[in-house]
Amino acid sequence: MASAANPFSLSVSSKPNNSADFFLRVQSPPNSVSLQYSFASPGSIELNSSRGGNLVLSSSRGVRSGRIRASSAQVMDQSVAKTDARAPTVVEVDLGNRSYPIYIGSGLLDQPHLLQRHVHGKRVLVVTNNTVAPLYLDKVVEALTQGNPNVSVESVILPDGEKYKQMDTLMKIFDKAIESRLDRRSTFVALGGGVIGDMCGFAAAAFLRGVNFIQIPTTVMAQVDSSVGGKTGINHRLGKNLIGAFYQPQCVLIDTDTLNTLPDRELASGLAEVIKYGLIRDAEFFEWQEKNMQALMARDPSALAYAIRRSCENKAEVVSLDEKESGLRATLNLGHTFGHAIETGFGYGQWLHGEAVAAGMVMAVDMSYRLGWIDDSIVKRVDNILQRAKLPSTPPEAMTVEMFKSVMAVDKKVADGLLRLILLKGPLGNCVFTGDYDRKILDETLHSFCKS
Amino acid sequence: MASAANPFSLSVSSKPNNSADFFLRVQSPPNSVSLQYSFASPGSIELNSSRGGNLVLSSSRGVRSGRIRASSAQVMDQSVAKTDARAPTVVEVDLGNRSYPIYIGSGLLDQPHLLQRHVHGKRVLVVTNNTVAPLYLDKVVEALTQGNPNVSVESVILPDGEKYKQMDTLMKIFDKAIESRLDRRSTFVALGGGVIGDMCGFAAAAFLRGVNFIQIPTTVMAQVDSSVGGKTGINHRLGKNLIGAFYQPQCVLIDTDTLNTLPDRELASGLAEVIKYGLIRDAEFFEWQEKNMQALMARDPSALAYAIRRSCENKAEVVSLDEKESGLRATLNLGHTFGHAIETGFGYGQWLHGEAVAAGMVMAVDMSYRLGWIDDSIVKRVDNILQRAKLPSTPPEAMTVEMFKSVMAVDKKVADGLLRLILLKGPLGNCVFTGDYDRKILDETLHSFCKS
Structure with a gap:
């Protein structure tokens, strides 16, 4: 040619x-x-x-x-299939020399070799919180050390909640790592939800300018979204995730059994991100969710496992194509710009992340419809599925147009002063990431969802 | 083939x-x-x-x-040579798609195109300190904006000194960036010495998970060492540079005229790193320094320009071969492990970095000699050149063996519990980075330099 x-x-x-x-x-x-x-x-x-x-x-x-x-x-790599009958599903995140596997399955924390093959060095720091630690910390320490006496494991237990995702808490991880004399050949393990994963990942990125880390997400939110793709960071009082790094883990280990202890509200919050994948790029998956939402809400193990795998596949594909979010990856943020405004304006931790994203998706869908980019059947289907997932479809009443605008002005997707948004366009499963929309329509959407 | x-x-x-x-x-x-x-x-x-x-x-x-x-x-790129008679010397740091130029010369801050070609986006944040700001901030703002009305420049002026290289000061950079609504397409500019460069670089690495940045080093130390190679970070109360990132600038602009305002003690401190390059890999350069130390101390412009260029060439070569310090790059830390112990143990800011490195180099040379790896002529030549550069050749009297040991235990070069050191071995200009040395000899060196 x-x-x-x-x-x-x-x-x-x-x-x-x-x-x-x-x-x-x-x-x-x-x-x-x-x-x-x-x-x-x-x-x-x-x-x-x-x-x-x-x-x-x-x-x-x-x-x-x-x-x-x-x-x-x-x-x-065939060794997983060889060593255990309960072989995990493996989704590969393809990033050249930083590629890594996501293991998905039941009972994976009882298969020490899965974790141990990804541990570098002799010292491990498990970062977790005071909700997850009593449930799974011993199990993880056992998985790290069983048959592996050369490894010593330290842990740091942080307070649970989005409001602790900030610099003071991050410093506790550094303090513990330094006091424990962890060196460059150490491994950090994030055991918990998205807040723990984001903070532990950023700590791993910055400690001694970078050490290895492993994600063990224990919430649907973290399993389908935040643990995959290497976005790490903390919040600033003026906005979410404003300080952080792109830093990829050695592996993500998703033991679906950890969902047995997840509160209902957390389960639903995670499903908001599952629904998002359908809307932005996988209409078939969205249709599957419409048929299986009841099973998901009832924690049917095979339905959850399928939703997690399909979500991870979608995320892995997007991240492989655009690791540093120069374009495509931004589409994963459908509803997040409005959602971040809710989380920041309304106070971190009042609403769960997925709840804010759900309301944010409704606003993005509303705006897409007002722009004439989608037809009203999509609007109705989104409303309907969120309702069945017991997720909010409007922002909290306390939110004002001004609160939205002030937080959206510092959104990471602002470029040269122009706010770019993810909006649906065309048939179900299609979206755009664009700054090319009528500003008045954004205003209309904000005013239609806020009392003042 | x-x-x-x-x-x-x-x-x-x-x-x-x-x-x-x-x-x-x-x-x-x-x-x-x-x-x-x-x-x-x-x-x-x-x-x-x-x-x-x-x-x-x-x-x-x-x-x-x-x-x-x-x-x-x-x-x-030929445009530099075309546009100005006072063409800078350009040293290229070769890192694939993250390669960048180091411009070295007199009057470079009067050549706005050099800076402007490396600015991304419309907003710039200059990070400097209260010593450098009155001298050069206006000049830099002028260079950034001259003939370039679309760019707006904000600045943040930090307190001067190594003791401020910590998290609270770093947060002031984030606060300013967020309050000024800087977005991903912004550029951070570090104007000052090594402390400013390290903090601004880490802030640029972490702000919105990474924005562009430019180094304008104004001390010999920063010009010959810290501004080149992408090591950024802050100190922790238990050790130097324990939190940070590898993050490369868009360019390094070294205007040698900024050295006119540099205090003598700072000049000498920077020369410690210049001497280091000779010892670890460039015997010819060391010999040149032996002949020209008087000219350097007298601030002869052509001698200083040559020393800066040759140092940058050495550093650029090492960094190109080993960006993330998996081996070779560690050799740039000759004397730094002992030196960091002095800086940490004795209190940040009591001694300048180069002063601590000078004493640290003497200790590393002493240890190399005790190991039988070098002959005593090198010991004498190192002592002699440091004396002529008015640099210390012993640690402060307050330092104890225990102070050295406790800080050295958390050094970044510890791997799996073993401290690796850079030691001279063989003829002048040769060194090794190794954990394979007799522990007793390290003890002997520590005891010979400490009273207790």
Whole structure:
């Protein structure tokens, strides 16, 4: 397909049994480049798009397109399937040399090898809160240390709640890590919901400029959303998640049994994010949810496991394509801009994150409809499914237009002063991330949901 | 060179005028791979090693080896040379898609285009301190805004001193950024010494999970060391730089005229790092320093410019090869483990960083000599050059063996409980980073420099 206008020949070498990583940028106006590679001996080559660009790989074994992990050797990890009958479902987050697995299943905390294979170094710090610690801390310490006497485990137990997701609490993690003399080859383990995962992840990113960490999410919210994708951080009194890092874990371990102790309100909060995936990119999943919401609310294990897997697959795909949120990834924030305003304006912790997101999604859907971008059947279906999930469909009465505007002005999706929003457009399962909308319509939506 | 055991053909495409980035991993036991690429039309391809591996590029234009930026179009930036007679020296830090230039020269703050080309977005936050602000803040604001009315500049002026390099001060940067409604497309500018650069860099890394930043170092210490290479962070009461990030700037702008206002003691402190480069990897540079120390102390502009350039070249090379300090980069910390103990144990800010490093280098050299790794001529030459630079060659009298040991135990170079040190070994200009030394010798060195 390409004429050899500027032929180069390039050879790459590395020491035996080592791998060599390269960063490759292609820039060519009418833009097509062809590469051929050949191995002197069995080996593997992995090529992932980290920005823009499409990639088509053809070989004698056929043609694959899209994101590629090509190999002339077998690279799939089969050990999980071999070692335990209750093999977890594995969803891979594909991020080049920072790729990692999400393990999903029942009884995974009773399979120590799943965790232990991802622990680096001899010292582990488990970060959890005073609600989760009495339920699962001993179990996690056991999973980390069973048959593994060289590992020592410390823990830090933080107060539970979104209002503690701030700098003073974060410092307690650093204090504990430093007092325990953890070094660069240590591993942080986040055991809890989204607040714990976000804080522990940011602490791991910043401690000694970065140590390994593992996510063990124990809420639906964290299992389907916050533990996957490497967004970490803390709140500032003026806005949510304003301080943080993109920092990927070594693995995410989702033991669905931990949901047995989850309060109903937390369960529903997590389902808000599940519903979100359907709305922004997976109409079929949304339809499945419409049929199975009752089973989900009744904690039917196989329904929950399916919803978690499908959500993780959606999230993993988006994150793989756009790790640092230059575009696509922002669509995961449907309803979050309005939702963050509710959480910040109304006081952290009054509403759960998913409750605020649910009301925020209704507002985003309302605005999409006012813009003429979706038809009213979608509006009704969203209202209906949220109702069945016992989620709010309006913001708290105390919220004013001004409260929304002041928080939205410091949203991370503002660029050069322009607020970009995620809005639905077209048939169910389609959305846009755009600053190109009529400001008056945003005002109309805010006024229709606020008394003043 | 490679037989086509597993031939693939691969095509890469991107939208017109876009670039496509890929991550490429090669893993093959006897390990040689050949790639050919050809363009359908003029374009450029850039391939950088991010880990391990050697790369040889051959084309009809000849053969280049080592780290490569290959292009079929002209990609070298020539605009600096074109636009101003006082063209800066440019040292490139080669880090793939995070590469950046260091500009070195006199009068660079009077050349607004140098800064403006690296500003992203319309809002800039200059972070400086109450010593530097009265001297250079107006000049920097002028350089950022001259002929550039769309840019608005805010500033935050922090108290001066190492003891303020902590979380409370860092929060003032976030407060200002959020109150000023800076968004993701903003740029942070560090104007000052190492403390300002480290704090501003970490703030830029963590604000909204990462915004662009520019370093304008105004001390020798920051110009030859801390502003280059992306190490950012703050101190914890139990140790230096324990919280931070690896985060690279868009550029480093070194206007050597800013040294005119630098106190003598600060000048000498910076020279400690200059001497370090000679000892660890550049014997010729050390010999040049022995001949030119008087000129450096007398602030001879051409001597200072040469010392800064050569230091930056050394640092850039090391950082390019080992950005995240998996090995080689640690050698830049000669004397720093002992030095950090002095700074922490003796109280931040009592001694300047370079003063503590100087005493620390003497201790590392002493230990290297006791281990039989260097001969005594090096010991004498180090003592001599530090004396001529008016730098201390012993720790403060208040330091005890226990103070050293307790701080060294939480050093970032501890791995699995073992403290690794940078020690000289062999002829001048050679060092090792190792945990493989006799513990008794470390004790001997500590006891010989401490009264108790």
